[in-house]
Amino acid sequence: MAEHLQLGITPTTTIFALLVALAIYLIIGKLIIKRKNHVDRLPLPPGPKPWPIIGNLPHLGSVPHSSLAEMARKYGPLMHLKLGSVHVVVAASASVASQFLKTHDANFAYRPPNAGAKYVAYNYRDLVFAPYSPRWRFLRKICYSHLFSPKALDNFHHIRQIIDEHQSGYGTESHKDLLSMLNGLKRDGNGDGEGDSLDDIEIKVLLLTFRLHPSTPLSIPHMSRETCEVNGYSIPIGSTLLVNVWAIARDPSIWSDSLEFRPERFLPGGAQANVDVKGNDFELIPFGAGRRICLQDESRDSDDPIGGGHVGTRVRLGTAQ
């Protein structure tokens, strides 16, 4: 007690300190609640009127990315739909996509539940549909270090030797399996079939192909963990996010003659000469962006700048012309 008095700590100062701490706690708490209420009070993004029970499912048509692009012309690049009882938000411009996949990246790093992932992927145990969690982080880490590192790729060298053996026997009756057929296509299409890496021109052609014909036009759905605000609208907790990669890559306000096949736009001096597909340039995101960006992108190296060599994605300018 005497020591406390020496330090100037009296029962009065203790009570005063506690009251100040309580006041700070209440003020901060109130501010957070106010902010939450503020977001809840904002309107939902615009979108077509949903039907009872089924919501906007009939609006999707047989080619959903195309129907959604058409709707975005009417409702704008940030839309809200109900698919059944699920809130769905659709990003149809580079700037809206960057709001979700950059500004609110952590909040949208989850995947919505789906029966395929539950029953086929062993209750969401694969990497693509795993919930955003330490386990997901661990799985990505394993892939970087044991599947795509230069050392790991070296370890697959023996597979290329097998491939060589098939190539030497191409065309003979005894080698008519899938691998020899693919080898044959490669040989017929490329002339020599030599080399493991893509050259600059080949990469530009790939970019061109990914722009007009992305393999996943609506990307893989993301899901939000908290309610948040985007462009003045409220995005409810648990919303499914669809990024219309297809519509963004055809946006006439970004791409001049957007539907034209013009390889020179990606060549030095062209309007999109420096565009990359690593998720930094939201006008071209065939591999997605943010935390859940395609894992393949991490397999990039200096000889193989889009990582496609590892899966045999090879396009020759000669073929595209």
Ligand code: HEM
């Ligand atoms: C041309 C080929 C490919 C394209 C266009 C492509 C595209 C994509 C896209 C759009 C996503 C979703 C990104 C997002 O959720 O925002 C994705 C995710 C993913 N991709 Fe690819 N991909 C390709 C090849 C590959 C290959 C070869 C692998 C494996 C070696 C791979 C592994 C993955 C994985 C694991 C994910 C999920 C990542 C996560 O949820 O954390 N992809 N890919």
